[in-house]
Structures are given as structure tokens and as C-alpha cells.
Amino acid sequence: MKTIKILSFALLASTFTTQAQDLEPAKKAIDAEQFEKAKGLLKSIIQAKPSNGKANFLLGNIYLKQNIADSAAIYFQKGLTASESAKLNHIGLGQMDLDANNHSAAQAKFDMVTKDLKKKDTEELVYIARAYMNADKPNYKKAIEVLNKAKLANPNDAQVQLALGDAFYGDKNQNDAYVAYRNAYQTDNTLIRAKMQLGVLLKGAKAYTEAVKAYNEVIAINPNYGPVYRELAETHYLWGxxxxxxxxxNIKKALSFYEKYMSLTDYSLNSRMRHADFLILAKDYKALEVVANKMKELDGVNPRILRYLGYSAYENGNIDGALKALTDYTSNPNHKIIAKDYAYLAQAKIKKAITEDGKVIDPTALTDAMTTVKKAIEMDPLIANDLNEIGKKLYEQKAFGAAAAVFEAAVSVPTSKNFLIDNFYLGNALYYDNSGKDADKRDKIALQKADVAFGNVITASPTTQDAYIFRARTNKLLENDQQMSDYYQQYMDVVTAKGQEEITKNKSKFVEAFNNMAAHYANSDKAKAKELFNKTLAIDPTNSYALESMKLLK
Known part of the structure; x- marks a missing residue:
């Protein structure tokens, strides 16, 4: 979960000794992730004192955090005309340039801020570093570079150390992040977030018990510090x-802690969306449906709500509702569509295309669903990891054609964590989709794909015995008798190498192998055929196929 952006943004408003006291309540609200409260306080300050450029800067950054770029730009531009701290607003506009991949424009704005800095000034450098961290494509190394300059200017500045901790954490440098967070808290023990971040590092190291202990130490200092409960929620989620x-x-605890976090922050639309994202991770779709409908009441025009309505509708069995919400959402290219949106839409389309017992009732809809699956993978290849569950559900329904299409999409990404098992399911689905058909109705291209899929399994895991027997069966359907025989033999070799107990468990498959191999040799090598049938009879003396075949071979 990408929490660093939330955390680092909140610290934009942390205390600097030179800041005006009238900003303190707003900065504390931002640090506590009470963004709506902070917005109200900052707007009051701006109304009462339009010359306060820092208030505009902080307010603009809240809007950036909430993905409301138009409002952010308005406040940054207003801040530039202020008589106090106006130049900070160049930093906000610079972050917007970074978001737009206009790095030269961003650098020019940052240069305007730093050109007249006094030797000991660090506040502006910290804000610039955080702009690099908070950008849509974070540049943690650049942030570290800027912060090292600030550290050189004032090595005892707790805010610099805190920002360095976040930058090192984002750059996956746990050791230096720990040192920086520790130094920040030792320098200023009111920086409770620095202490909390020490627990976050433990979470990242999967030391969940120790992380919870660290969070509890934070709660002992301030039981009303909302962000620590979000961290507890995320830690228990990962633990589970x-x-x-x-x-x-752990999921039960995670959901409870997230509710606590919400109660201590705010129930704004933005906060509810973060809550909805967490409910998706926790797979609490009943709660997600309630939250989504509440968001719709609050703001019926925000398109992202359609995502939550679509996901929850699908998971709660309302397929038509899911189709409508997700089609409406993904049909507008201006919406911030993610791969998961297409994955859910594809599942809804599949549900409409097949019956519960796996019969395809709408081939066109099924084809459309597979096109949507491919869109998801094109957008984010990692979505292939999620296709395994979708494909398995179809496989269990005996919707082998649909399952094969999903698994074929999944194995198009060789780096998928399920690549091996997805190949096995792909081969099986294609095999079973053809095994009951007459020879002239079998899809030979599909069976050749099955052969390749089983080959991929064997290459990656040579001791996976069932891959050999299904590859043999597939080649039998393809009427590739020599390959069939070879794979049956390889199957028996792998099983035999595992010992007598494994051989005993697979007697019936040995009979299958011997009989099919014998049938292959019956016309070309009768002696070999008899030898193989005798091996069948040694296992199963009453096997009718072997007995009848031996009579014909005499």
C-alpha cells in the first residue's frame, strides 16, 4: 500500500520555529490527516489575512493531495501575490509540473525559491524535497539530494531528519530511514509521527508484533493521534x-482500527474513498457497498464512486449493477481508470455470458469479456496475478472454454507469480474442452496450445507428474501417438523415482499409460505391445481391454 505519499504530504505542515503561530492549528490538523478541518482553518486565515502566502501554499497542497488540481493551482497562484512567504507557492506549482512530467519547468520554479536562501534556511529545501516525494512519479533520490543540502546547512533540524527518513523509506533504504527517524524524534520528541514511522519500518520488515508494539507506544503518548490507527489497520491487514x-x-482488527482512524480524522468524501480502498484490500464488500452508497449521497457526480459501486455490486451478486457502474466509469477516458476496473468489468461480462453450470449462452459477450481482460493486462501486467482466481472459478464451473481464455491471458505475462499453475490450468481447460468431442470437431490449435502449456510446466517443474500424463492425453487427442507414448513413459519415470508408495497411489494411471502405449505399438511392434499389456495385467489381472487386446495379438 502506497502510504508514504499521505504521510509525507502531512508533514508539509509540520512545525518550523519560524512559522507564524496562527498556522499552528491548521498544521496540526494536516499532520493528524484531518484535511477538511485544515482546509476550513486555512480558508479562514486567508480571508482574514490575504497576505499570508504560506496559508495558500498549505491549502493548495491539500487540494493536490485530494487530486483536485484546479483548486490547488488557484491557491498557489493567489499565494504568489501575497506579501509573506509567497515564494513557497512556486514549490506547489513545481510539483504540478512534476506531475505533468515537465521537469525543467519544475526545476526553474525550485531555483526561484532557492536562489536567495540564507545559509541556515532549510524549510524551503524540505518542501522542495517533499514535492519530489509527493509527485505522481516520486523521485526519492532527488529528494535525498536536496535534503542532504539542508542537512549540511543545519544538521540538527528535526524536520530535515524527518523528511530524510521519508525519502530513504521511499528509496527502500530501511537502515538510513531508521537512523533519520530516530534522530528526528530524539531532536524533537513532539514529532510523534517520527516515532510512528519507526513502527512503519518494522511493518515493512514483516516484524508485525514489534510494529504493533511501536504503535502502542505512540498511542500511550497521544491516544487521539489518528494516523497511528491507520498504520495499525494496514499492519494487521498485511499480517493476515x-x-x-x-x-x-487480523482482518477483523484491521477493519476496526480503520474505523477508529476515520473517527479521529474526518468523514469527507476523500477520506471515505481512502476507506473504500482499504475495504477492497480487506475484501469487505458488504461494508464497501454501504460506504459507496453513502458517498453517492454526498457527491453524486464524482466518477470514482462508480468504481466502488461496481466492485461491491459484483461481489455482492448484483451483476447488472456492476456492469452499469463499471461500463459508465471505464467508457470515459478522462476518468483515472486502473487495470482492476477492467478486470472487474470483464468478470461481470463473463457472468452474463455463461450459466452457473458453465454453459456459454452468449459467445459474443464472452469474446468481449476477453477483450476487456486483455485491456487490463495491457494497462498493468501485474493484474495477471489476479486472473488465477477468476480462471479457477470458471474451471470449477466446468466452463472450460472461458477458463482457458482467462488463463491464456494470464500466461501472456511470464513474470506472473502464478505463471506455473496458470499454465497447468490452461492446459487442463483446453484438454477438457475437447476431450468429449469427436475427432473431427476437436480444436487442434487449442490442443496444441495445451501441449505448449504442459511443456511450460514441465520445463519449470520437471517433477510435476500430472503435467506429463495430461500432455500424453492431449497428444492422444491430437493423434500424435509417438509423443503420447513418450509422455506416458516420462510420467511413469517421474512417479517411479518418487518411490513405491507413489506408484501404488497411481496404479490406475499406470494402467492407462501401459494400455495406450501398447495400442500405439500394436500395429508396428507386437512384441512390445504384448509386453506392455502384460504390465497392465500384472497390476490389474481382470483388465478387459488388455485381455481382449492380447487375444487379438496372438
Missing amino acids: NNEPKTYNE
Whole structure:
């Protein structure tokens, strides 16, 4: 979960000794992630004192955090005309340039801020570094470069150390992040977020028990500090996913802590969306539906709500509702569509295309669904990891054609964590989709794909015995009798190498192998055929096929 952007943004408003006291309540609200409260306070300050450029800067950054760029730009531009701290607003506009991939424009704005800095000035450098961290494509190394200049100017500045901790954390440098956070808290023990971040580092190291202990130390200092409960929620979520036996217990705690976080921050639309994103991770779709409908009441025009309505509708069995919401959302290219949106839309289309027992009732809709799956993968190849679950559900329904199409899309990404098992399911689905058909109705191209899929499994995992027997069966359907025979033999070799117990468990498959191999040799090598049938009879003396075949071979 990408929490660093939330955390680093909140610290834009942390205390600098030179700042005006009238900003303190707003900065504390931002640090506590009470963004709506902070917006109200900052707007009041601006109304009462239009010359306060820093208030405009902080307010603009809240809007950037909430993805409301138009409003952010308005406040940054207003801030440039202020008589106090106006230049800070160049930093906000510079971050917007970074978001637009206009790095030269961003650098020019940052240069305007730094050209007249006094030797000990660090505040502006910290804000510039955070702009690099908060950009849509964070540049943590650049942030570290800027912060090292600030550290050189004032090595005892707690804010510099705190920002360095975030930059090192984003750059996946746990050791230096720990040192920076520790130094920040030791320098200023009111920086409770620095202490909390020490727990975040433990979370990242999967030391969940120690992370929870660290968070509890923060709660002992300030039980009303909302962000620590979000971290607790995310830690328990990760804990449950990494230790499946504890999943139910940890997810229950995670959801409870996230509710606590919401109660201590705000119930704005933006906060509800963050909550909805967490509910998706936690797979609490009943709660997601409630939250989504509440968001719709608050703001019926925000398009992102359609995502939450679509996901929850699908998971709660309302396929028509899911189709409508997700089609409406993805049909507008201006919406911030993610691969998961297409994946859910594809699932809804599949549900409409097949019956519960796996019969295809709308081939056109099924083809359309597969096109949508491919869109998801093109947008983010990592979505292939999620296709395994979709394909398996179809496979279990015996919708083998549809399952094969999903698995074929999944294996188009060789780096998928499920690449091996998806190949096995792909081969099986294609095999079963053709095994009951007459020879002239079998899809030979599909069966050749199955052969390749089983070959991929064997290459990656040579001891996966079932890949050999299904490859043999596939080649039998393809009437490639020599390959069939070879793969049956390889199957038996792999099983035999595992010992007598494994051979005993697979007697019926050995009979299958011997009989099919014998049938292949019956016309070209009768002695070999008899030898193989005798091996069948040694296992199953009453096997009718072997007995009848031996009579014909005499």
C-alpha cells in the first residue's frame, strides 16, 4: 500500500520555529490527516489575512493531495501575490509540473525559491524535497539530494531528519530511514509521527508484533493521534495476508482500527474513498457497498464512486449493477481508470455470458469479456496475478472454454507469480474442452496450445507428474501417438523415482499409460505391445481391454 505519499504530504505542515503561530492549528490538523478541518482553518486565515502566502501554499497542497488540481493551482497562484512567504507557492506549482512530467519547468520554479536562501534556511529545501516525494512519479533520490543540502546547512533540524527518513523509506533504504527517524524524534520528541514511522519500518520488515508494539507506544503518548490507527489497520491487514492462519482475526482488527482512524480524522468524501480502498484490500464488500452508497449521497457526480459501486455490486451478486457502474466509469477516458476496473468489468461480462453450470449462452459477450481482460493486462501486467482466481472459478464451473481464455491471458505475462499453475490450468481447460468431442470437431490449435502449456510446466517443474500424463492425453487427442507414448513413459519415470508408495497411489494411471502405449505399438511392434499389456495385467489381472487386446495379438 502506497502510504508514504499521505504521510509525507502531512508533514508539509509540520512545525518550523519560524512559522507564524496562527498556522499552528491548521498544521496540526494536516499532520493528524484531518484535511477538511485544515482546509476550513486555512480558508479562514486567508480571508482574514490575504497576505499570508504560506496559508495558500498549505491549502493548495491539500487540494493536490485530494487530486483536485484546479483548486490547488488557484491557491498557489493567489499565494504568489501575497506579501509573506509567497515564494513557497512556486514549490506547489513545481510539483504540478512534476506531475505533468515537465521537469525543467519544475526545476526553474525550485531555483526561484532557492536562489536567495540564507545559509541556515532549510524549510524551503524540505518542501522542495517533499514535492519530489509527493509527485505522481516520486523521485526519492532527488529528494535525498536536496535534503542532504539542508542537512549540511543545519544538521540538527528535526524536520530535515524527518523528511530524510521519508525519502530513504521511499528509496527502500530501511537502515538510513531508521537512523533519520530516530534522530528526528530524539531532536524533537513532539514529532510523534517520527516515532510512528519507526513502527512503519518494522511493518515493512514483516516484524508485525514489534510494529504493533511501536504503535502502542505512540498511542500511550497521544491516544487521539489518528494516523497511528491507520498504520495499525494496514499492519494487521498485511499480517493476515502473510500468515493465512491468522487472516480472519487480523482482518477483523484491521477493519476496526480503520474505523477508529476515520473517527479521529474526518468523514469527507476523500477520506471515505481512502476507506473504500482499504475495504477492497480487506475484501469487505458488504461494508464497501454501504460506504459507496453513502458517498453517492454526498457527491453524486464524482466518477470514482462508480468504481466502488461496481466492485461491491459484483461481489455482492448484483451483476447488472456492476456492469452499469463499471461500463459508465471505464467508457470515459478522462476518468483515472486502473487495470482492476477492467478486470472487474470483464468478470461481470463473463457472468452474463455463461450459466452457473458453465454453459456459454452468449459467445459474443464472452469474446468481449476477453477483450476487456486483455485491456487490463495491457494497462498493468501485474493484474495477471489476479486472473488465477477468476480462471479457477470458471474451471470449477466446468466452463472450460472461458477458463482457458482467462488463463491464456494470464500466461501472456511470464513474470506472473502464478505463471506455473496458470499454465497447468490452461492446459487442463483446453484438454477438457475437447476431450468429449469427436475427432473431427476437436480444436487442434487449442490442443496444441495445451501441449505448449504442459511443456511450460514441465520445463519449470520437471517433477510435476500430472503435467506429463495430461500432455500424453492431449497428444492422444491430437493423434500424435509417438509423443503420447513418450509422455506416458516420462510420467511413469517421474512417479517411479518418487518411490513405491507413489506408484501404488497411481496404479490406475499406470494402467492407462501401459494400455495406450501398447495400442500405439500394436500395429508396428507386437512384441512390445504384448509386453506392455502384460504390465497392465500384472497390476490389474481382470483388465478387459488388455485381455481382449492380447487375444487379438496372438
